Amino acid sequence: MAAGVATWLPFARAAAVGWLPLAKKSMPKPPSDNKSRNDEILIVNVSGQRFQTWKNTLDRYPDTLLGSSEKEFFYNEETQEYFFDRDPEMFRHILNFYRTGKLHYPRHECIQAFDEELAFYGIIPEIIGDCCMEEYRDRKKENLERLAEDTEAEMSTDAPLPPDSTSRERLWRAFENPHTSTMALVFYYVTGFFIAVSVIANVVETVPCRPPKGRVKDLPCGEKYSLAFFCMDTACVMIFTFEYLMRLFAAPSRCKFMRSVMSIIDVVAIMPYYIGLVMPENEDVSGAFVTLRVFRVFRIFKFSRHSQGLRILGYTLKSCASELGFLLFSLTMAIIIFATVMFYAEKGTKETNFTSIPAAFWYTIVTMTTLGYGDMVPNTIAGKIFGSICSLSGVLVIALPVPVIVSNFSRIYHQNQRADKRKAQQQDRHSGSQALCVRNRSSFEQQHHHLLHCLEKTTNHEFTDEHTYSEVCMAESVGYRTSRSTSISSHQGLSTSCCPRRAKRRAIRLANSTVSVSRGSVQELDTLHIQKSSIVPQSRSSLNARTQDLKLNCDDTDFTAAIISIPTPPANTPDESLPSSPGIPSILRNSRQLGDCSGSFTHETVKISSL
Amino acid sequence: MSGCTRRCKLGVVMFARSVHRLVTGTLNKDKAEDELEMTVVCHRPEGLEQLEAQTKFTKRELQILYRGFKNECPSGLVNEDTFKQIYAQFFPHGDASTYAHYLFNAFDSGQNGSVKFEDFVMALSILLRGSIREKLRWTFNLYDLNKDGYINKEEMTDIVRAIYDMMGKYTYPVLRDEAPRQHVDAFFQKMDKNKDGVVTLDEFIASCQEDDNIMQSLQLFENVI
Numbered sequence A: 001m002a003a004g005v006a007t008w009l010p011f012a013r014a015a016a017v018g019w020l021p022l023a024k025k026s027m028p029k030p031p032s033d034n035k036s037r038n039d040e041i042l043i044v045n046v047s048g049q050r051f052q053t054w055k056n057t058l059d060r061y062p063d064t065l066l067g068s069s070e071k072e073f074f075y076n077e078e079t080q081e082y083f084f085d086r087d088p089e090m091f092r093h094i095l096n097f098y099r100t101g102k103l104h105y106p107r108h109e110c111i112q113a114f115d116e117e118l119a120f121y122g123i124i125p126e127i128i129g130d131c132c133m134e135e136y137r138d139r140k141k142e143n144l145e146r147l148a149e150d151t152e153a154e155m156s157t158d159a160p161l162p163p164d165s166t167s168r169e170r171l172w173r174a175f176e177n178p179h180t181s182t183m184a185l186v187f188y189y190v191t192g193f194f195i196a197v198s199v200i201a202n203v204v205e206t207v208p209c210r211p212p213k214g215r216v217k218d219l220p221c222g223e224k225y226s227l228a229f230f231c232m233d234t235a236c237v238m239i240f241t242f243e244y245l246m247r248l249f250a251a252p253s254r255c256k257f258m259r260s261v262m263s264i265i266d267v268v269a270i271m272p273y274y275i276g277l278v279m280p281e282n283e284d285v286s287g288a289f290v291t292l293r294v295f296r297v298f299r300i301f302k303f304s305r306h307s308q309g310l311r312i313l314g315y316t317l318k319s320c321a322s323e324l325g326f327l328l329f330s331l332t333m334a335i336i337i338f339a340t341v342m343f344y345a346e347k348g349t350k351e352t353n354f355t356s357i358p359a360a361f362w363y364t365i366v367t368m369t370t371l372g373y374g375d376m377v378p379n380t381i382a383g384k385i386f387g388s389i390c391s392l393s394g395v396l397v398i399a400l401p402v403p404v405i406v407s408n409f410s411r412i413y414h415q416n417q418r419a420d421k422r423k424a425q426q427q428d429r430h431s432g433s434q435a436l437c438v439r440n441r442s443s444f445e446q447q448h449h450h451l452l453h454c455l456e457k458t459t460n461h462e463f464t465d466e467h468t469y470s471e472v473c474m475a476e477s478v479g480y481r482t483s484r485s486t487s488i489s490s491h492q493g494l495s496t497s498c499c500p501r502r503a504k505r506r507a508i509r510l511a512n513s514t515v516s517v518s519r520g521s522v523q524e525l526d527t528l529h530i531q532k533s534s535i536v537p538q539s540r541s542s543l544n545a546r547t548q549d550l551k552l553n554c555d556d557t558d559f560t561a562a563i564i565s566i567p568t569p570p571a572n573t574p575d576e577s578l579p580s581s582p583g584i585p586s587i588l589r590n591s592r593q594l595g596d597c598s599g600s601f602t603h604e605t606v607k608i609s610s611l
Numbered sequence B: 001m002s003g004c005t006r007r008c009k010l011g012v013v014m015f016a017r018s019v020h021r022l023v024t025g026t027l028n029k030d031k032a033e034d035e036l037e038m039t040v041v042c043h044r045p046e047g048l049e050q051l052e053a054q055t056k057f058t059k060r061e062l063q064i065l066y067r068g069f070k071n072e073c074p075s076g077l078v079n080e081d082t083f084k085q086i087y088a089q090f091f092p093h094g095d096a097s098t099y100a101h102y103l104f105n106a107f108d109s110g111q112n113g114s115v116k117f118e119d120f121v122m123a124l125s126i127l128l129r130g131s132i133r134e135k136l137r138w139t140f141n142l143y144d145l146n147k148d149g150y151i152n153k154e155e156m157t158d159i160v161r162a163i164y165d166m167m168g169k170y171t172y173p174v175l176r177d178e179a180p181r182q183h184v185d186a187f188f189q190k191m192d193k194n195k196d197g198v199v200t201l202d203e204f205i206a207s208c209q210e211d212d213n214i215m216q217s218l219q220l221f222e223n224v225i
Helices: A002-022 A055-059 A069-074 A088-100 A111-121 A130-157 A167-176 A182-204 A226-250 A254-259 A261-278 A283-305 A308-319 A321-345 A357-368 A381-399 A402-415 A441-459 A466-478 A481-495 A505-515 A522-528 A586-595 B002-024 B048-054 B059-072 B080-090 B097-107 B117-129 B132-143 B153-167 B178-191 B201-210 B212-218
Strands: A041-046 A049-054 A081-084 B077-079 B114-116 B150-152 B198-200
Touching (some): A002 A441, A002 B080, A002 B097, A002 B132, A041 A055, A049 A055, A069 A081, A111 A130, A167 A182, A226 A283, A254 A261, A308 A321, A321 A402, A357 A381, A441 B153, B059 B117, B097 B117, B097 B132, B132 B212, B153 B178, B198 B201
Antiparallel strands (some): B077 B114
């Protein structure tokens, strides 16, 4: 809507004639409009394809190549046209951006080529319209991940180590990538073998063996051959402990290593053994000890170091955490509802299984997951009806989030990601990215400001911001008003001579809304518009004030400055501090500060004085 | 009570309809109710020469104006909602919709709910290139909400209130409730010569011509286009 708002501005200003009879004071002078009104057609020749457009269209975005004087470098005197040796197909989209204010991303184009064109023409990708932004982001992310993976693959693993690496580095390298040396490979397979042995031993331990002579009952093998199993367990744990200590020694950052998931699994896998060694054979604690033995099964997770698929699965589950959470939540809701209903439906039956609502939970879960064990069955008609509704809805509730998880998994799997994705996630936006400016931003701003100024004069009130307003309200309630009003008016008289401008925060919001053409929300605009540098005018970047609309024009009696106020009140200048207490006429400060506006400006909030 | 029963009946009808849809298995919703009127109303302005004759703009200016207008409203008509939106963008602090409504009525000379390019350009011609008298007459027309040739206090209060609404909440000094009324009283004091409680066109023009401030300000907006 950038072009649109600029189009309507003259009409809005003309309509300001309607305020004139009401105004008690005279209107401020309008900003002088120096730019020539005649419109000429420019010819832009891109690799032979000629595009023609109005000069004004290109001037809308002075921050880009085509909108600024940079295009003069490409001007061809003989043919009187601007020649660019670039892709004409892409240029079409670029030119459409100038015409409509919306940048579209063509789906069939390569994302990198598109990015390069944008960079050449000086357009930042954040301007892409909402219709195409999703696609653009996805493609970009995909591309970046692929690139990151490629660089990671090529640089980390197979490159030979620098010769002067310490043994510790070599050891770590051997652990992380077993294919580097034969020793590492051997170790890798040995540990894998022992993990398998340990897991199988845990399983076989509980299988009933034939009882020894003299007993009738079947014994689990673990008790029959307890010594053998104990020896095997010891051997495995020793290997695991050795491996863990080696890794700990070799890790470049021990703290980080100790916090990582794999090391925690390692610790959990070997701790039960040591605890069992330490603990006495006591009847009381042996129950707890038995529980600890359960943790030995976690050794199976150690396989994830050996298997990439497992890591991908784990990563998928982590990345689908929200979908899983939703599934869990909706299931819980449904379970509670149906359990309650079934309980009350079956309450009348004698000797019913549905003894309480928690007891009915089991029935509900079994029914919704379509297991149907049959240990709890409703008898009443109402119970049967609700039970059938329960099973039907269970199918639906479970089926809904599953495809999301599946598609996530397949996407990740196909991209062949590594386990530590955290490194590969990059930021989409830079911090403090900048927005493009609308055409002739300075003149548009000036005129818009003049319009707002006229409204102020008509109503004899000024625009302020929320903060000052609340201060004023507080001050008024205390009753300072009368004493200060005289000083205020005198200061106003003083300040009309030069730059009495207040922080027109909201006015900036409008300008911002025209700037970021595709974004409607103001928060986005605010994020686009934060930049922390003071700019000297008379250079193109300042006049087009990338993220700022600051422009001090103290030659005119009427100073219009659009100052972006950063949400956190900065205190860059010594005399500009946040007026926390009313009473100090910071108008004085303001006018003084603005008095030396010989062209340089900073962009703090220039606050209207409080009373 | 009748409204309640009517709504209940409507609700029952809608429910029966949706049950019917459920039974017959049509998945896509019946969009008849909320389908937008796909009226492709397109308006083309009269020729360039006629417009040039009727207004005080040159051909070139009319071309530039029309190009911008057509870009924004390809159908050639501006309706009141668009108008309000546009105005709201210029005055984000407060609520510009009431004033935009009055302004729309002033622009819409044919009173048919939409502003065509000719209306737009005629009004701009008066406002920017017209004589003092014409501008003041246009302003009088804006203030005279019911177009009866007189401005009474209520109309004036409405307009002034609408203007004050555009300022928004955060103003300095704090906006009081009686500020619009005081403003209207001051205005009537000045304009109503014969103190009969209404301002006629002649009184209005005469009073404005006496005021230097207003005369000066009227010259300001000439170079907007």
